[in-house]
Amino acid sequence: EVVLVESGGGLVEPGGSLRLSCAASGFSFSNYAMGWVRQAPGKGLEWVSAVCAGGGCTYYADSVRGQFTISRDNSKNTIFLQMDALRAEDTARYYCAKVRGSGTTIDYWGQGTLVTVSS
């Protein structure tokens, strides 16, 4: 069974930083791309970032490029999202997501971790 467990969310002031983590189990982690999708309160889903299986390639939505950094540690079956210069509009639940082997479909989601940016 695929299980994704996010952590690291919380309340942060505007301009601050947070590092999210996602621990994965139930599949051969190092063989799959992974990513993050966020959902602002009462709003829809927004794809944020992805990292390829080996970790050497990263991808970002225009809205977070240069502000967020995705990475992974295949020895620990974990991905990370470093979020800097946070703004109120970054307030959202951040979901960790697994990408199917084809590399083109998000197939499993974690339960999410809530990030609130407020003074």
Next chain:
Amino acid sequence: QSALTQPASVSGSPGQSITISCTGSSSDLGSYNLVSWYQQYPGKAPKIMIYEVTKRPSGVSNRFSGSRSGNTASLTISGLQADDEADYYCCSYAGSSTWVFGGGTKLTV
């Protein structure tokens, strides 16, 4: 990276069929047969219902079906049941490991 367009809400009675549309552009939905649909209950994580336009993951009811024509994809739910009431999101692969979602559709049964 503009969001795909979905109706904000649709409704139907138990036993009926409904269809949710999802419109994109030639750079995303229109370029790839890589549309997926997710069901989300309030406070829960999304669950994949359809992928690659028409494919159902194991365990998903065959009451759920997908299609695509040009820049528009559709999700059809037949034989509506009370527990189908949820938010539904379409998603298209947009190339180079990027994705774009629709704004979501609230289904009321």
